[in-house]
Structure formats: C-alpha cells, structure tokens
Amino acid sequence: MERFDIAVIGAGPGGFRAAIRCAQKGASVAIIEKDFIGGTCLNYGCIPSKTLLASAHVLLAAKNADTMGINIASATPNWHKIQTRRENIITDLRKAMTASLKITKTKWFQGQAVVTSPNRLKIETNGSISEIHADKIIIATGSEPIQLAEIPFDSKIIISSKEALSLEQIPKSMVVVGGGVIGCELACVFAAVGTKVTIVEMLPFLLASEDQWVGKLIEREFKKLGINILTSQKVVSVDKNNKLAKVFLENGQTIDAEKVLVAVGRKACCDKETIEALNLEMQGSAIKINEKMETSVKGVYAIGDAAGKTYLAHGATTEADVAAANAMGGDVKMPDYSLIPRVIYTFPEAASVGKNEQTCKSEGLNVSVGKAFFRANGRSAASNETVGEIRVVKNNSTNKIIGITMAGAMVTELVAAAAAFIGRQEKDTQITFAHPTISETLKEAVENAFT
Numbered sequence: 001m002e003r004f005d006i007a008v009i010g011a012g013p014g015g016f017r018a019a020i021r022c023a024q025k026g027a028s029v030a031i032i033e034k035d036f037i038g039g040t041c042l043n044y045g046c047i048p049s050k051t052l053l054a055s056a057h058v059l060l061a062a063k064n065a066d067t068m069g070i071n072i073a074s075a076t077p078n079w080h081k082i083q084t085r086r087e088n089i090i091t092d093l094r095k096a097m098t099a100s101l102k103i104t105k106t107k108w109f110q111g112q113a114v115v116t117s118p119n120r121l122k123i124e125t126n127g128s129i130s131e132i133h134a135d136k137i138i139i140a141t142g143s144e145p146i147q148l149a150e151i152p153f154d155s156k157i158i159i160s161s162k163e164a165l166s167l168e169q170i171p172k173s174m175v176v177v178g179g180g181v182i183g184c185e186l187a188c189v190f191a192a193v194g195t196k197v198t199i200v201e202m203l204p205f206l207l208a209s210e211d212q213w214v215g216k217l218i219e220r221e222f223k224k225l226g227i228n229i230l231t232s233q234k235v236v237s238v239d240k241n242n243k244l245a246k247v248f249l250e251n252g253q254t255i256d257a258e259k260v261l262v263a264v265g266r267k268a269c270c271d272k273e274t275i276e277a278l279n280l281e282m283q284g285s286a287i288k289i290n291e292k293m294e295t296s297v298k299g300v301y302a303i304g305d306a307a308g309k310t311y312l313a314h315g316a317t318t319e320a321d322v323a324a325a326n327a328m329g330g331d332v333k334m335p336d337y338s339l340i341p342r343v344i345y346t347f348p349e350a351a352s353v354g355k356n357e358q359t360c361k362s363e364g365l366n367v368s369v370g371k372a373f374f375r376a377n378g379r380s381a382a383s384n385e386t387v388g389e390i391r392v393v394k395n396n397s398t399n400k401i402i403g404i405t406m407a408g409a410m411v412t413e414l415v416a417a418a419a420a421f422i423g424r425q426e427k428d429t430q431i432t433f434a435h436p437t438i439s440e441t442l443k444e445a446v447e448n449a450f451t
Contacts, residue, residue, distance in 0.1 A: 002107075004030045006327055007121055007134030009113045009274075012039020014304030014316030015140030016097060021324035023104035030132055031106055032113035032123055037097050040142050040305075041313045043090060044162040049185055051086045052165065053345050056192035060225075060347065067384055077193040079170050086165070115139075115274040118299055136299050136327040139274070139287060140316070143266040143305035151177070151238045151262060157245050158238060158260045161186060171195050171258040175247045177235050179206040181344050183263035184218065188347045191225045198228040198255055200235050200247075207344060211356045211391070214407050218346055221387060225347065235260075268308040283308065291333045293323035301327060315340045338403075339422060341415040348387050351415035354403030354422045357393060366396045370449025374408045378436035385409035390441050392421070392449040400425050401449060404442075414442055421446055 004027075008019040011033035019031040036043045055077070062075035101108050111125030115137060123130050145160040147153055155163050161182050170193050176183045179201030191197045199206070199222070205215030206222075206229065219229050234250040244256040268286035281288040281296035286308025293301045301323040304316030318340060325332040344350040360367045370392040374380040388408020395402045404418040417439060424446075433443045 001131050001133055002030070003133045004028045004107070005134070006030070006136050006138065007032065007113075007132060008138045008140060009115070009121070010039060010140035010142055010304070010306070011037045011097075011108075012140060012142050012304060012316065013041045013313040014320045015039065015138065016100075017317045017320035018138045018140060018303060018324045018327075019106050020100060020104055021321060022328060023106045025324070025328045027328060029104075029106045030109060030134065031101065032109040032111060032121070034110075034112045037094050037101075037108075038090070039140075042093055042097075044165060046313050047090060047093065048086050048165045049161070049182075049189070050345055051089050052082065052189045053185060055082045055085070056189045057347065060192050064384075077170065079193065082193075083166065083168075112271075114271050114277070115300075116277050118278065118297055137301070138293075138320075138323050138327060139270060139295070139300065139302040139306050140304045140320070141269050141271065141306045143268050143308075143311060145262070146265045146267050148177070148235075148262055148264065150236060151260065153262065154240075157240050157258075158262060161261070161263055164190075164259070164261050167259070173244070173257040174198070174259045174261055175200060175235075175245075175255050175257040177260065177262045178264040179203070179215075179229070179231065180209070180263065180265060181207065182265075183261070184222075184344065184346045186261060186263065187222065187227055188225065188345075191222075191227045192347075196226070196228075196257075198230065198257070200233050200249065200255075201229070201231045202234045204232050206231070207350065209342070210344075210350060210352060211358050211405050213357075213391075214350050214352075214405060217388065217407050218348075218350065221348060222346075266305065266311055268306050270302075270306050292326050292331075293319055293334065294326065309337060310340055312340060312342070339419060341419055343412040343415060345412060348385075348408050349411045350405075350407045351411045351418070352403070352405040353415055353419045354401070355393060356403050356405050357391065360393055360395075360403070365402075367402070368394045368396055368449055370394065370445045370447065370451065372441045372444035372448060374438065374441055376444075377438055377441045379438050380409065380441070382436065383409070385438075390414075390418075390445040392445045394449040398425070401446065404445070406442075408438070408441075410438055414439055418442060426450060 006022045006029045008015045008031045023029045065072045111123040114122045173196040176199045207215045237248045239246040247255045278297045287302035289307045303319040341353045373389045375386040390406045393403040433440045
C-alpha cells in the first residue's frame with residue numbers, strides 16, 4: 001500500500017491548489033479525480049462558459065461596429081468553430097495543470113476515491129480497486145447542478161449547464177429556468193448567437209443575491225438583447241411529447257422551446273460511503289467545517305463546493321491555501337468570506353465585494369452610498385461601453401467602507417481593486433488612477449461615499 005502525507009480528493013480549483021501547496025511545502029501528495037483534471041470549473045463551468053461568452057461578446061461588438069465607425073458586412077456565429085475553440089482551450093489548460101503536478105511530484109490517480117477510515121482511501125479505476133494510506137485528507141469533491149423534481153434532467157431537452165455548454169447546434173429557442181448567475185450568463189451566450197431566450201425566475205428580480213438595482217439594470221439590458229424575462233413566475237412542468245417542449249408556468253402561461261435549461265443553483269457533493277465511514281458532520285449536502293477548514297474528524301479537511309460556503313472557484317482556492325497550511329502543521333484561519341469577490345460575466349458584467357446595500361439595510365446599519373456612473377467616464381465613452389455604475393457603501397458609525405457593488409463593462413477586472421478599499425476609513429488621496437481608465441469611476445464613487 002502506497003503511503004502519502006496528504007491525499008486530496010478532487011482536482012478542481014480547490015483540490016488542485018491544495019495539492020500543489022502541500023507538495024511545495026515538501027509533503028508527499030496524492031490527488032484523486034474521478035473525471036478530468038480541473039473539475040467542474042475547467043471542464044463544465046467557469047472556463048467553457050467564459051470562452052463562449054468571449055465569442056458572444058465579439059459577435060455583439062461586430063454587429064454594433066457601425067456605431068464605432070466600422071462597417072462589417074456580415075457578423076454571424078460559426079458554432080462549430082466556437083465549440084472547437086472551447087474544447088482546445090480546455091485541453092491546453094488540462095495539459096498545463098498536469099505538467100504542474102509532475103513538476104511538484106504530486107502523484108495523480110484517475111478514479112473514484114472513497115475514504116474508508118481517517119487515514120485510508122479506496123480508489124476504483126475501471127473496475128480495479130487499489131488502496132492508499134494518507135496522514136491527512138483534504139476533501140474537494142465539488143458540486144452538481146440542482147435538479148427539480150417536476151422537471152428532471154434528460155440531457156437532451158431538459159438540460160443542465162454542462163450540456164448547454166457543449167450543444168452541437170444553436171437552438172432556435174430556449175427557456176432558462178432560474179435567473180441567477182449561471183442562467184443569466186448562458187442566456188447572454190445564446191441570445192447573442194440568435195436563440196430566442198426566455199428566462200423564468202420565481203423571485204421578483206434577476207440576480208437576487210445582489211442589490212435590486214443590479215437586477216433591474218441587467219433586466220433592462222437583457223431586453224435590448226432580445227431576452228424575454230418573466231419574474232415572479234415558476235415552471236411547474238414540461239411536456240416533451242411534441243417537437244418543441246411545452247413549458248407550463250404556475251400562472252397558466254405556456255412557452256414552446258427546443259431546449260429547457262434548468263439553472264437553479266448547485267449543491268455540494270460528497271460520496272455517501274465516505275460520509276458514513278467517517279461519520280462526518282454535515283450541513284445539508286455540504287460538509288460542516290470550521291474556520292480552519294477542519295471537519296468533525298481530526299486530520300480531515302473540506303474545501304470548495306463540498307463545504308458549501310461560496311460555490312466560487314476563487315473561494316475554493318482561498319480555502320485551499322488555508323487547508324493546505326493547516327494540514328502541514330500551521331494554524332491559519334479563513335479570512336472574512338464577504339471579502340471574497342462575487343463576479344458575474346453577463347452583458348454588462350456585475351461584481352461586488354463586502355456588504356451590499358440590501359444586507360446593510362437588513363442589519364439596520366447606518367450607511368451612506370457613493371455613486372459614480374460609467375456614462376461620465378471618458379474611457380467608457382470612447383469604448384462605447386457607458387452602461388452601468390459603481391456604488392460604494394460606507395458605515396457612518398465607523399466611517400469605513402464596508403461594501404462595493406458594480407455593474408458595467410469589465411467590472412469583474414475592477415473588483416480586486418475595489419476589495420482593497422474595504423475597511424478604509426477615509427478616501428485615499430495617495431492612489432493615483434491613470435486617465436483615461438474605467439477605474440476612475442471607482443475612485444469617484446469612493447470619494448462620493450465620503451462627501
């Protein structure tokens with residue numbers, strides 16, 4: 001039986017990062033993955049969706065090039081090339097990750113791992129079973145799309161985001177069930193390439209985890225893309241007996257569509273046998289952890305979607321650093337989860353860090369909000385990307401910035417800079433923002449919060 005200092009189950013962003021960090025600190029490390037290296041993020045999530053969104057963005061820019069003084073006779077999507085590009089990017093990144101494992105001498109196992117005791121794992125690969133011993137275990141088994149009982153996935157008509165990202169043809173029509181991050185991002189992709197898209201969201205606003213003004217702005221811009229939006233509505237059933245699926249809403253309305261994309265969120269995954277063997281304490285489908293990423297079992301850690309805290313790849317990598325440090329004998333605690341940026345790659349983008357206005361209101365905080373608009377920004381005007389704004393929330397009791405929310409072009413690139421302002425007690429005149437840049441809008445919003 002092979003012995004390792006650390007065994008990591010799952011090779012997504014969190015598991016991969018934890019394995020590499022432990023190996024860099026001198027540990028012997030095994031990493032086990034039942035699917036492809038990179039997990040959901042690389043293969044069925046972040047990277048393929050952003051690749052398709054990038055193609056969609058170029059297509060929309062080409063279609064609107066006349067406003068920039070450029071004449072483009074024809075701007076049409078070549079779906080086969082778009083999908084080939086997606087596959088090539090994923091393949092190249094898999095190779096890069098595999099090379100990193102070799103460089104750090106991390107041993108790779110392809111197979112289904114089950115923890116049979118706090119120090120022993122069973123790995124099944126193509127019917128063959130092997131066992132390894134590990135002093136410490138880090139569980140990073142990810143998540144899966146939530147399935148609705150009334151409209152279960154069939155991977156053909158009623159699909160999850162996984163199937164939506166690799167469709168062989170552009171559907172003429174699609175109903176997206178769920179107006180959260182995944183649903184809205186994929187709605188942008190398919191609307192851009194010509195699909196007639198309808199979003200059905202049971203809550204009053206899109207992107208309900210963000211401030212209402214963000215959802216309202218996104219809804220307004222989505223309508224310009226031709227996306228039909230039905231909020232405060234619920235899908236109750238789907239009839240697949242005809243050529244087009246018939247989607248039935250709670251209010252009696254029906255919608256015909258080629259595809260029904262169910263995007264109502266994800267839930268944590270962990271092998272039932274592992275949970276029972278370790279008697280892990282759970283919180284719903286997620287493994288319960290403390291601020292050190294420790295589970296209820298000594299020497300066993302959980303990170304990423306399996307722990308159910310952020311469902312964000314960069315949240316998983318932050319947790320991975322904490323778990324790796326502690327598995328190697330450290331005493332590190334997870335930073336404030338509210339400081340992990342939240343990013344949405346819609347058209348336009350949205351991003352936030354810290355507390356939003358809604359959260360502050362629910363907590364009864366006395367706050368001031370500084371606003372700045374992209375329409376007043378020179379770089380935004382020059383780039384014809386003037387939709388959106390930035391709002392900075394200041395706690396009047398402490399005179400500190402406690403949250404920043406943004407919607408507009410490239411705000412997902414601004415949010416790290418925004419995070420640096422959280423906790424500041426006064427506007428920082430020592431930071432000079434280059435001109436003309438869209439980041440000047442952030443500076444203006446910060447200054448307005450202190451006015």
